[in-house]
């Protein structure tokens with residue numbers, strides 16, 4: 001955990017020209033939140049409002065994410081929220097694989113610095129970082145523990161806004177988060193070997 005290193009990284013991101021997305025951005029969106037957050041949320045890419053403000057998840061999807069956090073007693077300041085690419089793809093198109101790769105070291109370093117207990121992927125682009133070739137409809141809400149961190153895939157909040165039928169799934173997945181964190185704490189206390197451990201919630 002290091003606020004100054006995270007801020008230094010954000011500064012580098014704000015002037016980064018490693019991929020074509022820098023050409024059309026208004027503001028880069030490095031991410032915001034607690035430097036020692038237990039949970040890091042990783043979305044897809046900044047949208048229109050995020051690009052204007054330099055902050056992640058500030059549109060309707062962001063408001064919905066805030067509501068979801070509130071349901072489990074968390075505020076945005078308690079977690080860290082970022083994206084797989086830090087600059088807005090023009091017209092909100094999908095980020096391209098070369099853009100995700102160019103931006104990957106920033107996200108890798110953010111996670112290294114924050115050392116979260118839980119990494120929650122929102123949508124398929126961040127899911128693919130940890131669950132390559134998986135289908136989100138099949139694995140959302142199923143945690144996997146690797147090297148002491150829970151990786152937890154969820155639908156992107158924007159998907160639930162566009163497809164109300166997904167809301168139930170998103171909310172059910174959110175309600176499992178506190179129990180997963182509690183299990184991590186119990187395991188840390190009992191010092192059991194963590195490789196290949198099954199979380200009893202599933």
Ligand code: SF4
Nearest residue numbers: 016019022086087103
């Ligand atoms: S998306 Fe990432 S790699 Fe591309 S210009 Fe922005 S900060 Fe740099």
